[in-house]
Amino acid sequence: MNAPADHDHLAPAVQLREVPDALIGALQTRFGTQCSTALAVREQHGRDESIFDVPPPAAVVFAESTQDVADAVTLAARHKVPVIPFGVGSSLEGHLLAIQGGISIDVSRMNQILSVNAEDLTVTVQPGITRKALNEAVKHEGLFFPIDPGADASIGGMCATRASGTNAVRYGTMRDNVLALEVVTARGEVIRTGTRARKSSAGYDLTRLMVGSEGTLGVMTEITLRLYPLPEAISAAICSFPTIEAAVRTVIQIIQLGVPIARCELIDANTVRLVNAHSKLSLREQHMLLMEFHGSPASVQEQAETVQDIAREFGGNDFEWATTPEERTRLWTARHHAYFAAVQSRPGCRAISTDTCVPISRLADALLDSVAEADASGIPYFLVGHVGDGNFHFGYLIDPDKPEEHRLAEQLNHQLVHRSLRLGGTCTGEHGIGLHKMDFLRAEAGDGAVAMMRTIKRALDPDNILNPGKIFTL
């Protein structure tokens, strides 16, 4: 593409808009101690897990109710000042960064479960509750919420980025599991986007429009989710493979046969080594699939046998099993800590994460060429993937004081993304666009589709106050 880039991959364009003293005063009057301008508080709300460093927001409002959010947005709207919703700060692509200044609206105190409807397998929560807290609360009803991006993210944040993670191969993503939202619009109005009915054809799908909109179309204040009955039986298995390709071919067959596998994760041999060192495990240091099966005892056994047969065909070892909850938790915690294991393996480093997702038949092509490129680069990296979905993550471990490493990592990511797009995939399976992938979005969706997104944004937020400068520039 010859069109000018939306942004610089190495440093986002910061264009601070004025935050008038009158607004700060009005917020302090309305919110008292719920509004902070302390530098430490602002700095904590001015960063996420991305590599970018920009000035913090001018103030933080700790919202405790929908009315608080509506009032904060209304006041900000009056002064055309940006507002940025904040959950726990675990996003990876700069979503929370106040690149145009403004106010952070922290919803972490809005962390209540408003109603559990066990009979209907639905729950309505406030956006600040984290997925682990939610699961803890519904466990005694025999229910769970499957979406698991690894981090203990807030449900609001997971909606905003259309998160997914390890269970998506069976249970879908946030796209599939949000039934309805309450949303504060750019004018401070409160609307509802759906009901508790499992399906509906009632007008435009505003729920799905909001899910994945990264805070640019509204601030979510209530979220109704689907829950699932805790499976009668759960088993986790590890299977080691001689090559990444053998592991990937196994996954392709599992999916094509329609085995209802609940989790299917790839960890490459090098990352297994890092995980062993970090989590004090003794996993066989080969490429591995980490899998989980849910269902009745008979169905879990049947699934596992089918998958073991497939794996053997491709040279996979005998499964190693984790059937007790403790063993499973240990394994999955190790998997989720792969990021930290990797980062700690190179002291002082930062990880540049990739997030492409391709049709599963192209997974081997996408992965193997990118592994070859990463190996040739000399940059240390880790590799994990929700391969049942065709989604995988490289994390390039760079020294933040060496711009040439940062540039090289971005170059590897660029090659990976464009390869994935050529193979019919997407530049982001679950992390979102944020500040980091705007050019990739244009390459993927085309100028026409991005123009449509911009048109919707301008119509719903004419003063561009809702998390401006994310997904695309206006």
Add this chain to the structure above:
Amino acid sequence: MNAPADHDHLAPAVQLREVPDALIGALQTRFGTQCSTALAVREQHGRDESIFDVPPPAAVVFAESTQDVADAVTLAARHKVPVIPFGVGSSLEGHLLAIQGGISIDVSRMNQILSVNAEDLTVTVQPGITRKALNEAVKHEGLFFPIDPGADASIGGMCATRASGTNAVRYGTMRDNVLALEVVTARGEVIRTGTRARKSSAGYDLTRLMVGSEGTLGVMTEITLRLYPLPEAISAAICSFPTIEAAVRTVIQIIQLGVPIARCELIDANTVRLVNAHSKLSLREQHMLLMEFHGSPASVQEQAETVQDIAREFGGNDFEWATTPEERTRLWTARHHAYFAAVQSRPGCRAISTDTCVPISRLADALLDSVAEADASGIPYFLVGHVGDGNFHFGYLIDPDKPEEHRLAEQLNHQLVHRSLRLGGTCTGEHGIGLHKMDFLRAEAGDGAVAMMRTIKRALDPDNILNPGKIFTL
């Protein structure tokens, strides 16, 4: 609500916009014999399965390619003339009616499968292919597309109304099974809304915005769908119950236990009588659940045993089985012909169909009170439901020459919808809003959410040429 009604339930507001001769001339020049102004052709494109009678469109363009659609829309846009996409004409809520005049764009000749990716379980089709033709074509690959609204609708039409039907309880709706679209915008531009990747967090979910937008935001020209491996084993079972409530309680338990039932349909005793007469069957004339189980032979057996146990608890009879494809087809055809069976039972009648969907715990409340009201009204009706989703349809059989019957049926529907909304449900599970449910949409979604829909519509279609007057008035 005291706000003025969007429309009259008994007769839609017809406000014909001018279709200049210059446009007709330009269409004839561009399209030759692919453009027809013959009255019979226009009349065929000016009606659907709804009860409304309005003047036909001024011309019909038989599009054969994306470029044809783009050119037709571009020409119409130049004259600010409405365009209405047309598949097979099976919509129920007046979606196809040219209440503001304009041009029908018939996409039935765009009925090709563009690519099947069996490894990825995806297929890309043109919008005019019907679901049966699609299934016929992918069967030999061991694949199927599960969404089954009964009618042999076009895939484009099914996208437009966010259709679902009998398999949705397991496989979801069109919302869940469309991966990507090619769409012609109101300006005649061609955009793409996604990739073949199973999941993505790349910007606004334009695919989901288009699915269910009833032709008001764009004309779909290519559709990428998820496919599923044909189950190894399929069994259908009938179970009769002494009361509707017993049947519904059984369904609630099935869903709550997480049994992956593929189909779960309620047919009330009266409708079973009509079906027997029409399809020459000898089903036991009691309230019944018609169910289908998909999976491995062991899993199908396990599911069936679990469900049989639950049904017995609620007084259900022993299952009657249909295991051969022929028996199953006969049963499901009978189910799908319930509508025709009912309509033929009262010669000359028309059916006013309802389509509410409630959280499953409220299904018995919603159904039983509505049955009592319908019984008391004296109007003959049929009752079928995708009860696994909480979705059910009354069809009130009215004499179209008796406005008092029409009015009474609308009154019953009104009561049913408002009851369902009070119970946390939606006014339409799968048929869409069209002309008929605009007031219900406002009652359900609220003025704020409908205003947001209108804002999006105005932004994407400023001259209101895409199927105007549907979903809401502008």
